[in-house]
C-alpha cells in the first residue's frame with residue numbers, strides 16, 4: 001500500500017530512478033556543515049542518509065522512516081585551472097561542474113550516462129564511464145574526500161595517504177553508509193576541444209560486437225546491444241567509439257570551448273504495458289536498422305556522453321509500475337553469461353528495451369566498487385511478474401558463481417545471500433565503517449536489505 005504523505009509535512013515519498021521501491025522519509029537540507037554535524041551527532045532515531053539527485057535506480061538513496069538529507073549541503077565549486085583540480089561540494093551536480101570547467105579546457109575524467117547526478121552520489125557509487133577500461137572509476141581521480149562520518153567527526157581522507165586508506169576505500173563505493181561526503185577534490189583532464197571524433201559501427205552478432213569492443217583503441221568505447229535479437233543475430237548491436245578532438249573544431253567552436261546542452265523535452269507518461277516483448281522488439285529492430293554499417297562523425301559532449309538526457313524524466317515513460325535495470329559484470333572467462341542472460345530474459349517474456357555492453361579493464365576501487373576486468377551487460381526492462389523475479393535470482397547465483405557481481409547503484413532487488421556471494425567477505429569494509437560510524441547512524445533501505453546496516 002502506498003503510504004499517505006501530507007503536503008505540509010517534510011515527510012516525502014522517495015523513490016529511485018526505476019520508480020519501483022518507494023518509501024517515506026523525513027527530508028531535510030541543505031544544511032550548513034555545523035548544523036549537519038549536530039544532526040548527525042544527535043544520532044537520529046531511525047538513522048540518516050545523504051541523497052544526491054536520486055539517479056540510482058533502486059532503494060540506495062532512501063531511508064524508510066528515517067531522515068534523508070536532500071540535498072545535504074549547498075552546491076559549491078572551487079576550480080584551480082593551473083593545477084587542473086576542482087574541490088566540489090557533494091551536492092553539486094555534474095551538469096553544474098561541466099558548465100564551469102569545459103570553457104577552461106578541462107573535463108571530468110569519468111562521465112556516467114547522465115549529467116544529472118551529484119558528486120556525492122558519484123563517489124558513493126564509485127561510478128564509471130565509457131572509458132572505464134582506459135581510465136578506471138572515479139576512485140582513481142580523487143585526491144581527497146571531506147567526510148562527515150556517522151560519528152559526527154569531520155575527516156579529510158587523502159587518496160595517497162596510507163593511514164586514510166581503509167576509510168577512503170570504504171567510502172568510495174560505500175553507498176553513503178560511512179557518512180556524508182561534504183566535498184571531494186578531483187583531478188581533471190585537459191582537453192583542446194569540446195567535440196568528439198566518433199565512429200559508429202554495426203555488428204551483426206554478439207561475437208563481432210565483443211570483438212569490436214575488445215579491439216577498440218579509442219579512449220571511450222561502449223555498445224548498444226539489441227536485447228531482443230535471437231538465433232544467429234543474438235547480441236547484435238552498435239559500437240560507439242570516441243576520442244577528444246586534438247584541436248578546437250573550426251566551425252563548432254569558433255569562440256572557444258563551451259558546454260551547452262539544450263533543455264530537454266519532458267517524456268510523456270505512457271500507459272501500463274506499452275513496453276511488452278513485442279514493442280521492445282520493434283523498438284530494438286528499428287534502432288538497429290537505422291544505424292549505418294559504419295559512420296564517422298563529430299559530436300558534442302551532450303550527444304556523445306549523455307544521449308539519454310535528451311528526454312527529461314524518460315523514466316516516467318515506462319509505465320506506472322516502474323522498471324528495473326539488471327547490470328552485472330563477469331570476468332573474461334565467463335563471457336558466455338552475456339549470451340545466456342539475453343536468452344534467459346527472452347524465454348521468460350521479459351521486455352528488455354535497452355541494453356548496454358561494456359568491456360571493463362583493471363579495477364582499483366574499494367570493497368563495494370562494482371567494475372572488475374571483464375564484461376558488463378546492463379539491461380533495462382519493465383518490472384515483470386514472478387517468472388522474471390525468479391529468473392533474476394537464478395541469474396544472480398550464476399553471476400556470483402562466475403566471480404561476478406551486480407551493480408548496487410542500479411539494484412533494487414538483490415538478496416542478502418546473493419550480495420554476500422558477490423561482494424563478500426566484507427570484513428575490511430565493516431571494520432572501516434565501525435570506526436567511521438560506530439553507532440550505525442548512516443542507514444538506507446538498500447543497506448538494510450543487504451545487511452550493511454541496521
Ligand SMILES: Cc1cc2nc3c(=O)[nH]c(=O)nc-3n(C[C@H](O)[C@H](O)[C@H](O)COP(=O)(O)OP(=O)(O)OC[C@H]3O[C@@H](n4cnc5c(N)ncnc54)[C@H](O)[C@@H]3O)c2cc1C
Nearest residue numbers: 052053054055056090112113118120121124128175176181
Ligand atoms: C540514465 C542513467 C545513466 C547512468 N549511467 C551510469 C554509468 O554510465 N555509469 C555508472 O557508474 N552509473 C551510471 N548511472 C548510475 C548513477 O551514476 C549512480 O546511481 C549515481 O550514484 C547517482 O548519483 P546521484 O547523485 O543521483 O545519487 P543518489 O541516487 O541520490 O544516491 C546514490 C547513493 O549515493 C549516496 N550519496 C549521495 N550523495 C551523497 C553524499 N553527499 N554523501 C554520501 N553519500 C551520498 C546515497 O546515499 C546513495 O547510497 C546512471 C544512472 C542513470 C539514471
